[in-house]
Amino acid sequence: MPRNALENPHVLAVLGLLLEQPMHPYQMLAELRSRGEDRAAAVNRGSLYNIVEALVAAGWVAVHDRQREGNRPERTIYALTTAGREELVRRLDAQIRIPARELTEFLGAVSHLGALGPDRAADALTERAGRLQERVAAHERNLAQALAGGVPRLFVIEAEYAINCVRSEITWVESVIEEIRTGSLAWPTAAG
């Protein structure tokens, strides 16, 4: 187990899952992957076992049950402890209060937009806008379906946030395209 596995960014995701219900690691993996499309980052099993081990050592998670079906490998169900729940709340609280510097790939690309030249830049941005539209539509479909299925809004609030982010990016991208087309965003030569 890595020494500071507790600093692993997936720790919050694991604690969050265990808040919902006790689980064995393989199930966590399945959950994370099924929601992963828009919620969690990809985790692999190697890291996951390390994290769980570290969480147990920290006392935030404890063995809840051991089950055996037939001759399958015994599966160990883990559950949040009280301390784990407190830690989860502490981390959530901190991550909400203090915005991290979220450096996206797109921000890095935009900072060298000049290198593409006006036509290619406008073209690329247009394609992006289209793809973002599709993404918003997909998010909205999922959200509507969940709400129609009776899931409380609080439990899908992050979808609303994601939609908000993508929407505002679309607006920005489209405004830049327009400015390139009208020439109000000037293109200095040797732009970089």
Add this chain to the structure above:
Amino acid sequence: MPRNALENPHVLAVLGLLLEQPMHPYQMLAELRSRGEDRAAAVNRGSLYNIVEALVAAGWVAVHDRQREGNRPERTIYALTTAGREELVRRLDAQIRIPARELTEFLGAVSHLGALGPDRAADALTERAGRLQERVAAHERNLAQALAGGVPRLFVIEAEYAINCVRSEITWVESVIEEIRTGSLAWPTAAG
């Protein structure tokens, strides 16, 4: 040198810097750090030398000059090659056209907002909104200063994008706070 150092996410940043002017690695580091507050992620020298070595091997970057001042260690100035410039354009183009799944820390936190309970959630979100306001103000000051100093808008366009993102997040956060306060965002018990 790592085998796929060319896949390193900092490659684009290095190519972008070299598009502006030839440089030696130490200077790249200084540039990245000085802009780093809102532009580039932190790079350390170990990785940087690996990247430069890989870029040279790929033919995207070549030794431009070797300079020696007094008895200081000789510094090697690298410059973009034509192939390197093409690669930069190719990567920029792709990164703009195809939006990556940008999973932020905040998105992960929001998805477990329920665990904080309504009061603490509203409180934490309020603090975040305040900090985001400060960040917008700082970005705007920098942007205004750059523009006043004669920098073409195209070269600071990424600051406009960053401001747009933060602004829209503030709007969203404030709307959620309001909904928590008025009770229109219901809080199911045992929320997680």
Add this chain to the structure above:
DNA sequence: GGGGTCATGTAATAGGTTACATGATTCT
């Protein structure tokens, strides 16, 4: 004279990913 910056090179460390190994169950 001491501390900080300029500038590089390289080895050690530790983390995450990938792959190997095992074996039962279920579906086609």
Add this chain to the structure above:
DNA sequence: AGAATCATGTAACCTATTACATGACCCC
């Protein structure tokens, strides 16, 4: 019968970070 899934455990590998090593120059 073969493939895919369930479920774990562990070792190898590769990458990035960190630290060590070197030495000149500049400012106080």
